[in-house]
Amino acid sequence: MQGLSKPITDNSFRTRLIAGVDEAGRGPLAGPVIAAAVILDPACPIAGLADSKKLSPLRRQQLFQQIREQALAWSVARASVAEIDTFNILQASLLAMQRAVHKLSMRPEMALIDGNRCPRLSCPVQAIIRGDESEPAISAASIVAKVLRDRLMLLLDKRYPQYGFAAHKGYPTAAHIQALHCHGPSRAHRRSFAPVAECIVNGVRR
Template sequence: MARTAGVDEAGRGPLAGPVVAAAVILPEGEFSGLADSKTLSETARRRLAGEIRARAVAWGLAVVSPADIDHFNILEATMRGMQQAVARLAPQPELVLVDGNRCPSLAMPARAIVGGDATEPAISAASILAKVARDQLMVALDQTHPGYGFAQHKGYPTAAHRAALERLGPCIAHRQSFAPVRRAMAARAALTGDETLR
């Protein structure tokens, strides 16, 4: 049986923070409790993340910054993160299963599986690692950039986050290429007269 890695990401949709990609090669045999990270409680995700890191044959994480997301675009940034996560696996996989409808360019065969985070245990494991790692990064960003509520909404475009954006303007953790952030920058520029914010 080919040594198979599952790959997934967390954070494509938020207005702030990085996108985090994870790759996991699970041991043979059953690994109970795995599911799409979005369907699990935070407590369950954290517990499972610890088990995955302890029991996996290999696992890798990659963090792509908001600046790189703005430079490359979110899709390309995500693909680059997945490439980096797979590159950090030792041993390297012989086959890679990727959640979604497209695969990054890799040195080994890869297959995209829509909804794979719910059906493929290795992708579920990657989904959990990526989500837990990104959530921790967003809690840390909440400490360095207070007022936006990053620890609560994790950078997603909630009503509270949009209100904070309007009130405070964007910070360095925001993705300037995303339309709501651009609008907030333009509004801030109109208020302050600072043309560099446009």
């Protein structure tokens, strides 16, 4: 499912049909991990693409809309909480990336992956550490994944309002940890993650 990356030694890939791939949600204690794949149109560049974590929510929304309208193709996929608990978060993230690329409406000639591990794909693949800061297609994928995962966490907040998902999106903030200890884990929580597992061991169940 994965492989170590090798450094890029030339820029020939920049002239091909490139899919940028990134995920959102590796660190949270709850919710799925979401991956996105984006093929940008070289004839229609999008200004301001950057690592989604460095953009304001409003700016992410604006760029997300531009990506939807101007990209040649884009797709999203997820790995569920059950898959995260079964395979571990790294393998689940790679699985979500693989699914996102396979869902693209056109086949990329190459995929650029944020990080240092690659999913198995039918096209050549290259991992780039901090690629969401340097490669526009990866930046676009990071924005799409972040926006859609945040929207999903807002839906989970309505289902489980006692955890405050709307505020922290599932990340292990002090308020989230306190809610876990008070209410125990929900079905949306990742039981393989230590703070959640500790609540189960200590008998705090929903």
